[in-house]
Amino acid sequence: MKILLLFALFLSLPTSADSYQNIVIQEFGGPEVLEFLTRDSLPEPGPGEVRLRVLTASASFTDVMVRKGQYGGAPSEPPLVPGYDLVGVIDKLGPGVKNFELDQRVAALTVWGAYTEYAVRPTTHLVPVPEGLGDEAAVALILSYTTAYQMLHRVAQVSEGQSILIHGASGAVGSALAQLGQVAGLNMVGTASTRKQGYVRSLGVHPIDYQTEDFVSRARELTGGTGVDAAFDAIGLDNFKRSYEALNASGELVLYGFYTATLAGEAGSMSSLIGEFLGMKWQQLLWNWFPDDNKTTKFYSIEDTRTAHPDWFREDLTTLFELADSGQITPNIWKTLPLGDAAVAHRYIEEHAVKGKIVLRVSE
Numbered sequence: 001m002k003i004l005l006l007f008a009l010f011l012s013l014p015t016s017a018d019s020y021q022n023i024v025i026q027e028f029g030g031p032e033v034l035e036f037l038t039r040d041s042l043p044e045p046g047p048g049e050v051r052l053r054v055l056t057a058s059a060s061f062t063d064v065m066v067r068k069g070q071y072g073g074a075p076s077e078p079p080l081v082p083g084y085d086l087v088g089v090i091d092k093l094g095p096g097v098k099n100f101e102l103d104q105r106v107a108a109l110t111v112w113g114a115y116t117e118y119a120v121r122p123t124t125h126l127v128p129v130p131e132g133l134g135d136e137a138a139v140a141l142i143l144s145y146t147t148a149y150q151m152l153h154r155v156a157q158v159s160e161g162q163s164i165l166i167h168g169a170s171g172a173v174g175s176a177l178a179q180l181g182q183v184a185g186l187n188m189v190g191t192a193s194t195r196k197q198g199y200v201r202s203l204g205v206h207p208i209d210y211q212t213e214d215f216v217s218r219a220r221e222l223t224g225g226t227g228v229d230a231a232f233d234a235i236g237l238d239n240f241k242r243s244y245e246a247l248n249a250s251g252e253l254v255l256y257g258f259y260t261a262t263l264a265g266e267a268g269s270m271s272s273l274i275g276e277f278l279g280m281k282w283q284q285l286l287w288n289w290f291p292d293d294n295k296t297t298k299f300y301s302i303e304d305t306r307t308a309h310p311d312w313f314r315e316d317l318t319t320l321f322e323l324a325d326s327g328q329i330t331p332n333i334w335k336t337l338p339l340g341d342a343a344v345a346h347r348y349i350e351e352h353a354v355k356g357k358i359v360l361r362v363s364e
């Protein structure tokens with residue numbers, strides 16, 4: 001009888017209710033460093049913060065950079081929880097929080113820290129998710145679509161009928177640029193590998209095979225010899241120069257990443273290079289590098305843009321939610337995997353297998 005009573009007492013202990021899991025990187029490296037860990041107690045929100053029960057996160061190329069220690073916006077030393085964006089339900093309000101309520105569904109750009117069952121975020125970083133929009137669609141819009149939207153409308157300020165060149169048009173940001181470019185009435189050409197030509201065409205983009213074709217001459221041909229009004233390039237230094245050649249006389253080049261250098265770099269080896277470019281030195285480099293003509297070159301970073309214009313981030317993500325909620329766009333989700341398969345998702349990304357976005361389901 002005593003044993004039975006003790007067993008019943010053990011079952012009623014509250015510890016498991018307060019524990020939760022997240023994915024932690026103990027050292028920078030390959031996908032195998034993404035490990036599930038159990039935490040003993042839930043995080044507590046401070047003043048102006050809320051605790052979220054996370055529903056979905058996404059797996060992105062930027063998370064791969066964080067995992068490899070190549071991303072300046074994340075801690076330079078592990079341990080750390082990766083994950084650039086999430087959708088969650090508010091399950092506890094911190095002291096003084098008035099503008100959000102319990103059970104409300106919200107989105108957040110976390111930069112790191114989204115691969116978790118529970119997270120604490122400041123309310124200034126939250127954007128409400130409309131009731132009719134699914135958790136998976138909503139999370140797919142945060143990093144990749146906001147990047148695409150802001151580059152199109154805040155940086156290049158495109159207008160209907162203009163032509164653009166999208167590099168990596170099959171990827172998460174590239175396919176978002178394509179979809180939003182269609183909504184804006186743009187003529188689009190885009191680079192992709194041979195096997196993804198059909199997918200890029202299905203997005204309303206004239207595909208250029210970067211493995212077999214010269215994209216500069218093809219982009220010029222496809223725009224009647226003049227070149228494009230704007231080019232969006234996150235591929236790498238050699239590509240940037242060629243994209244500049246593909247512009248028309250007053251075209252704009254928008255740079256937003258260093259894909260090939262990142263992919264080639266060993267864990268921990270690229271942080272100073274990327275940090276240098278993401279700092280102010282890139283400007284100097286680009287001004288010296290590109291000729292003095294009527295073309296322009298700008299660098300975009302979602303994190304820096306949000307820091308400088310937090311209102312833009314909230315407005316633009318709200319606009320994207322409305323576009324999706326009203327059926328004007330449908331986020332390009334390639335696969336949804338459970339959070340525990342984050343390593344599988346990272347492998348897909350590094351093998352160039354993905355078309356669009358990978359979503360991670362954290363809880364229902």
Ligand SMILES: NC(=O)c1ccc[n+]([C@@H]2O[C@H](COP(=O)([O-])OP(=O)(O)OC[C@H]3O[C@@H](n4cnc5c(N)ncnc54)[C@H](OP(=O)(O)O)[C@@H]3O)[C@@H](O)[C@H]2O)c1
Pocket residue numbers: 060061062065143144147167168169170171172173174191192193194196210234235256257258259300301302303349352353354356
């Ligand atoms: N600045 C910012 O705020 C910001 C925000 C988000 C992302 N980014 C950057 O944007 C880049 C793309 O991110 P993502 O999430 O879209 O990655 P992604 O989903 O992995 O897509 C990138 C795609 O580029 C294609 N690609 C590879 N080499 C190429 C080449 N030489 N020419 C043309 N396409 C090539 C690959 O497809 P195929 O080779 O199979 O065609 C790949 O799927 C990354 O460098 C990321 O760091 C920057």
